[in-house]
Amino acid sequence: MSIRNPVAFGASAVLALALSVTAVSAAESLIDVPSSVCQTCHKEIYKQWEGSMHANSVAMKDPIHGTFYKKVIGDPLQAGVTTKDGKFPVCIQCHAPNAAIQNSTKLDEKPTYSEGVNCVACHTLKRFNGINGPNGKLQLGMLSYERSSGLQGPAGFPVGLQKLATATDMFGGAGAGDGGDKPNPHLGEPVTMDGTEIPALPMEPNATLMKTNDACMGCHDKRNNSHGVPLCATGNEYMASKSDVTCQYCHMPMVGNTADHSMGGGHDGGMLKRSVVFTMRAEKAGETIDVVAKLKNQQPHALPTGAPFRNIVLKLTAYNANGEPVWENAPEHPAQDDPQAYFAYLLADDAGKDAMPPTATQLGADTRLRPHEERTLSYEIPAKDVALVRGEVQYNLLWKVLADKFGHLPEGLRSSRTIAVAEAKI
Template sequence: MKKLFLFLSLTIILFANDGVHEFASSQECQACHPKIYEEYYGSMHANATPDKDPIHKAVWDKHPHNKKLSQYSCGKCHSPAADNLDKMLTEGAKAMPDPANATHQEAISCAYCHRIQSIQKHTQSNTNIISKDKKSYYGSTRSSLDSPYHKIMTKENEHFANGNVCIGCHSHNVNKSGLNLCSTNVNDEMSKSNCVSCHMPKVEGSFSSIMETKEHSFHGFAGAHYNSDMLSKYVDISILRNIDHFIVNVDNRSSHALLLHPMRMAVLKINVLREGKTIELEKEVFVRVIGKDGKPAMPWAADTTLKDTMIQANEKREVKRDFKLQKGDKVNVVLGWFLVNPKALKSLGLENEKAAKEFHVFKKQTFTF
């Protein structure tokens, strides 16, 4: 019985990922898809490895799989095109991120995403199943296309068809304590929400140099790091004036929380311009803090949510300020975020890292009374 249990345990570990596949480099795609490659090259998908993302590196530097196991388990989603992905995810094996390894530097490559054949649902995190055909790629377009370099499959993949091809990595991530660290939709991971329509909207320009089109899906992947202005239309800001106070309404019309990663911190800044003077009012902070034993903790150690004031999916949050507005007042409202909660900068060694300290302005509006 012991041997059977051990065999089953190892089998689960070995097949928790889809194994190693050989992928065409993203640079190969550039010749026929120059605009898409340009967008992708500046995205977080192309820069997801520790040597390119200082915030990810700061977390990885503290990870027990780094310090004790020498195993880059983050590779499942941060460098899935790696030629030693199996070692990154198999218990007892050793495989660290390697800036000199070209397959590691592919990060989340073009070929990897476009060869996602299906997605397996799992409790801890989902798994992408990759097509074994190295010359066939899935796409979301509904028109009949052909390429002299590879086969284009436009009707064979439900996840490309419904726009949720991202949920292999961006659905949920549950740690060993059963805490869902980061989820697009906690209550319904496989909902009908379309990741692509929001984060990869149609923009001007041909998707290919050998077949002209008026527009293409944006491959810069709008998100918390870059191109967040593309998402601002999904959040509305309004003000309700009362006799002795006013309320700022923040209406999140998206299908997930305003920010997903527990490291983030959103801030609503409010000031009133009156007779040439600026009056700064109290900031409102939106955050989710995870921890253990009543104190904030790293994702692998946390077992509970200590605090959650993040604006949730389809929520209209009211922020009241006890301030009497007068005729002629201008109220300036700014909604934005820090990629790293300022309280965590020191513990992560990111006090001097611009990317971690920068306040990202998401939306700003002025209301005149």
């Protein structure tokens, strides 16, 4: 834990420093433990995490974040970078938490910095203090947490007497999916695994944090731009929904005997497919076809949630018997052609015109599906020649203006992904 970062230096850390200098230096070294060390035993979890956006959250690895970071903040490989008003770049508090703890903006300085949200970043979070600081300012990402000198585990890892004669031990071997018994470095002593020396990785039980939304909210609750306009607000949306289904329940489902660490969202086709119930009814009534399309958000947060430029469009097409389109709800883009079919979170400038996240001074229209909302869209389509009506729900990571502008991004990040389809034969 760095003394240069007074805000992260919570009350319990001060106490720990007073009681034991070794505990604090252990924390210093734990946050420098790269995920490859954990991989030695937790192979399956490592693989899931490695492919997640958590492992790819730094500006050098996530091309969308990187584009904004370079525009708003600067070079991610340079030390001592500050914002225009001389502050430590807030992005790092969430996108490169281990660098934030050590006050570094040179994000390739240590493997644990460029690993982004890695094993130890999450597994040393001890207590969530909320994102509203005492001075009325937001304390975001790592600033909202007290951290520990030991790893935090969800299941109530035994840290007292290891040799209780009557207890059943659920902690033999690192996870069913990982196969076989493994030596356990979490009991406080170094171990050897396949010839590799593993340092002591002491573990503390912390179901209160690890099994609840507290493990996520510091980074996922809400973030404002410098004008106070909320950019991402997944946690706020969730709290307004009064749901008590945890984030882990959906984002870390149990696969076999382990909690899945893939944590998919907008980049994950599988999660997106399951996010919406899309149904469509079409009935011919004389010269027209009455179409009723329904979209139901399955989540206790908005759909789409997260970064403001996420958006969904409904494309409705009527085909003739030869499979040729004869009618479309939005030949160009629904933002102009059919606003009810555009589900987006828009930001605006003082004049009310569309604005980018860093410069927005107010919210624009928010037409996303609210938590658990079902939206009904009605259409009257000219019936002439129509043999089939097809609806496609398409997810976009970026507003169209950004997808067009950011030609340097990989095609997969700029193009639409179809997440649900419904057809009606006429």
